[in-house]
Amino acid sequence: MAPYDAAAIRALIEPDRVRRDIYIDPALFELELERIFGRAWIWVGHESQVKNPGDYVTTTIGRQGVVMSRHSDGKVYVLHNRCGHRGAKVVGDRDGNVRFFRCCYHGWTYRTDGTLRGIPMQRGYDGTGFDMADPRYGMMRLPRVESYRGFVFASLAATGPSLETYLGDARTSIDDMVDRSPAGELEVVGGCFRVVFRANWKIFLENLNDTMHPMVVHESSVEAGKIWAKEHLAEGAPDPLPVRFTRNNGFPYEFWEKLTLQAHAQGHSFMGGIFPPRRTDPVYMDYMAAMEQAYGKARTEEILAVDRHNTIFYPNVSIQSGYQQLRNIRPLAVDRTQMDVYAFRLKGAPDEFYKHTLIYSNVVNSPSSIVMPDDHEAYNRVQEGLLAQATPWVSLHRDAGRDRPDAEWTSANGTSELPMRNQYRAWLSYMTAEA
Amino acid sequence: MRSEIDLRALDLRVIEQFLYREALLLDEKRWQEWLALYTADCFYWVPSVVGQNDPVDTVSLYAEDRMRMEMRIIRITHPHAWSQDFPTRMSHVVGNVMRDPDGGKGADGGINPRADLVVRSTVHILEHRKEEQRLFGGNVRHWLRREDGELKIAMKRIDLINCDAPMEVVQLFL
Numbered sequence: 138m139a140p141y142d143a144a145a146i147r148a149l150i151e152p153d154r155v156r157r158d159i160y161i162d163p164a165l166f167e168l169e170l171e172r173i174f175g176r177a178w179i180w181v182g183h184e185s186q187v188k189n190p191g192d193y194v195t196t197t198i199g200r201q202g203v204v205m206s207r208h209s210d211g212k213v214y215v216l217h218n219r220c221g222h223r224g225a226k227v228v229g230d231r232d233g234n235v236r237f238f239r240c241c242y243h244g245w246t247y248r249t250d251g252t253l254r255g256i257p258m259q260r261g262y263d264g265t266g267f268d269m270a271d272p273r274y275g276m277m278r279l280p281r282v283e284s285y286r287g288f289v290f291a292s293l294a295a296t297g298p299s300l301e302t303y304l305g306d307a308r309t310s311i312d313d314m315v316d317r318s319p320a321g322e323l324e325v326v327g328g329c330f331r332v333v334f335r336a337n338w339k340i341f342l343e344n345l346n347d348t349m350h351p352m353v354v355h356e357s358s359v360e361a362g363k364i365w366a367k368e369h370l371a372e373g374a375p376d377p378l379p380v381r382f383t384r385n386n387g388f389p390y391e392f393w394e395k396l397t398l399q400a401h402a403q404g405h406s407f408m409g410g411i412f413p414p415r416r417t418d419p420v421y422m423d424y425m426a427a428m429e430q431a432y433g434k435a436r437t438e439e440i441l442a443v444d445r446h447n448t449i450f451y452p453n454v455s456i457q458s459g460y461q462q463l464r465n466i467r468p469l470a471v472d473r474t475q476m477d478v479y480a481f482r483l484k485g486a487p488d489e490f491y492k493h494t495l496i497y498s499n500v501v502n503s504p505s506s507i508v509m510p511d512d513h514e515a516y517n518r519v520q521e522g523l524l525a526q527a528t529p530w531v532s533l534h535r536d537a538g539r540d541r542p543d544a545e546w547t548s549a550n551g552t553s554e555l556p557m558r559n560q561y562r563a564w565l566s567y568m569t570a571e572a
Numbered sequence: 573m574r575s576e577i578d579l580r581a582l583d584l585r586v587i588e589q590f591l592y593r594e595a596l597l598l599d600e601k602r603w604q605e606w607l608a609l610y611t612a613d614c615f616y617w618v619p620s621v622v623g624q625n626d627p628v629d630t631v632s633l634y635a636e637d638r639m640r641m642e643m644r645i646i647r648i649t650h651p652h653a654w655s656q657d658f659p660t661r662m663s664h665v666v667g668n669v670m671r672d673p674d675g676g677k678g679a680d681g682g683i684n685p686r687a688d689l690v691v692r693s694t695v696h697i698l699e700h701r702k703e704e705q706r707l708f709g710g711n712v713r714h715w716l717r718r719e720d721g722e723l724k725i726a727m728k729r730i731d732l733i734n735c736d737a738p739m740e741v742v743q744l745f746l
Contacts, residue, residue, distance in 0.1 A: 357646075
């Protein structure tokens with residue numbers, strides 16, 4: 138394994154191309170876990186997953202298990218899932234509700250804020266160097282935890298930019314998702330899809346704002362939508378949602394070219410919408426009425442006029458605000474990634490409206506989606522193809538040099554590879570920063 | 573009512589043969605013949621949670637009406653379905669076939685299919701693509717209805733034992 142000093146890391150990234158090593162070298166993957174996933178703000182969950190005191194969910198940051206819990210003080214904590222005694226993983230379930238956490242090994246118990254609650258035969262520690270109140274013998278809290286409108290982020294690093302600085306103006310995509318709720322609040326419901334693919338996590342991240350792939354990769358599902366519609370629908374009849382969510386990927390290049398891409402200084406980005414969430418069916422009309430009652434006509438117009446497809450928060454989460462979807466990217470190995478997909482209910486919206494959200498989840502984000510397998514085929518083939526020594530470089534040249542920087546954002550035409558170039562600027566900045 | 577009585581009197585062997593035939597059509601990818609086993613108002617459901625109550629409030633691996641089933645078939649048979657460029661192959665073993673003593677009560681996810689008979693079975697599915705095989709297994713319920721003298725599937729529910737596990741994409745019907 139090659140040792141990577143800062144100069145070696147810088148040599149991997151050029152403004153418009155990157156070395157294949159960043160996708161295939163396990164040594165670089167280890168460095169990413171340390172310097173990106175070990176330092177950045179990482180989305181760990183949504184406050185609605187832990188509504189009541191004692192509620193918890195577990196996840197990982199890189200390989201490290203963490204627990205997000207709601208304590209009796211009403212606050213949300215993010216804890217290392219590690220016993221303060223001998224290190225066993227304390228919480229085994231994915232989620233649940235407890236009065237306290239109890240280690241399965243020697244029965245140490247912890248409050249849901251991570252503090253050590255009890256040790257069997259505690260007198261054995263009398264007169265030793267052990268201090269019950271020392272947080273290092275509790276389930277340690279992650280150094281930094283902050284949330285924005287219900288979205289909980291944590292960082293394994295004690296120092297770094299605040300969540301506010303990290304999100305910057307990209308927070309407007311979270312606003313877009315939350316503002317769509319007549320009650321101004323989201324709720325994770327409906328379970329979770331966990332989908333694994335055999336490619337580096339960055340390949341997925343690149344794809345999220347890649348608008349030159351849908352008409353090629355998704356040809357089979359575009360055709361499924363088109364052919365089904367042709368055989369079953371009257372001319373001019375509105376598309377049922379599954380048709381809309383498949384055939385729109387087949388829009389001509391001119392459509393995608395006209396979308397706007399916005400790349401943020403922190404590595405985030407978003408693209409303009411492709412499945413306009415605004416509709417005229419009765420369910421949507423009921424929803425509109427609930428919105429107007431909550432916000433008034435003008436503000437409702439303003440909220441619903443926003444149409445963004447995927448927004449990426451670098452490095453581990455992407456949302457589709459118009460359809461209330463969230464995809465959490467969990468790197469498992471240099472060539473293996475897990476994606477956890479959540480759907481949100483807009484509080485205050487009619488029940489029927491949420492059914493449409495789940496149709497989107499099922500058609501687009503399920504492991505059995507008729508859309509996604511072709512994406513995964515492409516990611517997996519990139520991973521395999523890059524093993525070739527043909528050339529060390531991967532091209533990100535499309536529309537390079539034509540980016541339009543403006544304060545926090547840089548914008549480009551819809552088919553530019555700006556989002557990927559921007560991701561690698563952020564990558565370089567994390568990977569070469571002094572610890 | 574008459575069809576209900578007829579179906580209840582059906583020999584279990586006949587029901588078994590019907591399920592074996594469905595498995596064969598899936599294994600041989602005879603999609604149109606397979607689809608013809610289903611009623612026009614059919615529903616195909618693979619929950620994502622153990623004991624899932626319904627396909628409406630919780631996401632499902634599959635929650636497909638006939639439209640979605642037809643769309644899936646168009647996709648997987650399309651020459652440019654890249655993820656079927658090296659087609660998936662499957663082998664089903666169906667066993668433990670019995671009439672559902674509860675008549676599918678509480679298991680239909682609120683779909684409330686019109687059915688004369690509910691049958692339970694166990695399925696093991698060996699799936700192969702590219703260089704590897706994987707195994708799915710679980711419990712199956714078929715809601716069956718007699719239409720024009722033939723057995724049809726009004727609803728199928730497959731409870732995979734790994735329904736909530738991280739998994740790579742699943743493309744064909746199970």
